[in-house]
Amino acid sequence: MPSIFTKIIKGEIPCYKVAEDDHFIAFLDINPNAKGHTLCVPKLEINRIFDMEEDHYLDLMRFSRKIAKALEKVVPCDRIGVSVIGLEVPHVHVHLIPINEMKDMTFQHKVQLSAEEMQDLAKRIAQEL
Numbered sequence: 001m002p003s004i005f006t007k008i009i010k011g012e013i014p015c016y017k018v019a020e021d022d023h024f025i026a027f028l029d030i031n032p033n034a035k036g037h038t039l040c041v042p043k044l045e046i047n048r049i050f051d052m053e054e055d056h057y058l059d060l061m062r063f064s065r066k067i068a069k070a071l072e073k074v075v076p077c078d079r080i081g082v083s084v085i086g087l088e089v090p091h092v093h094v095h096l097i098p099i100n101e102m103k104d105m106t107f108q109h110k111v112q113l114s115a116e117e118m119q120d121l122a123k124r125i126a127q128e129l
């Protein structure tokens with residue numbers, strides 16, 4: 001079913017894009033747990049991650065790993081946390097979250113960044129790819 005991410009993929013609504021190829025797109029989460037919180041999304045509309053074809057799923061993980069490696073070069077952190085939820089947006093996405101402590105993964109502690117900061121972050125992560 002089309003989701004808000006479908007609109008982003010189609011370019012109908014804007015995002016702070018980090019990377020895109022034929023099958024996947026990565027952009028900054030609009031309500032980040034931490035600076036640099038990025039979503040890696042398959043272009044195919046699938047609700048649940050483990051319903052993905054195995055190769056497609058593994059390609060998503062490969063794409064996410066590449067983004068995570070670039071992300072940790074830009075945002076100082078202990079590590080990149082990974083989460084898959086999908087309760088708010090039922091279109092598969094991998095959350096990549098620069099974390100230093102457990103609360104960074106709780107989705108209850110949010111950070112505010114300006115549009116300029118988001119734009120600059122997305123650009124700098126993209127440059128590390």
Ligand code: AMP
Nearest residue numbers: 004028029030031085086087088089090
């Ligand atoms: P969940 O479906 O529970 O994994 O959460 C969906 C995530 O998508 C949340 O972290 C939202 O902040 C994020 N989100 C929702 N709409 C947008 C958007 N238009 N651009 C970027 N991130 C979004």
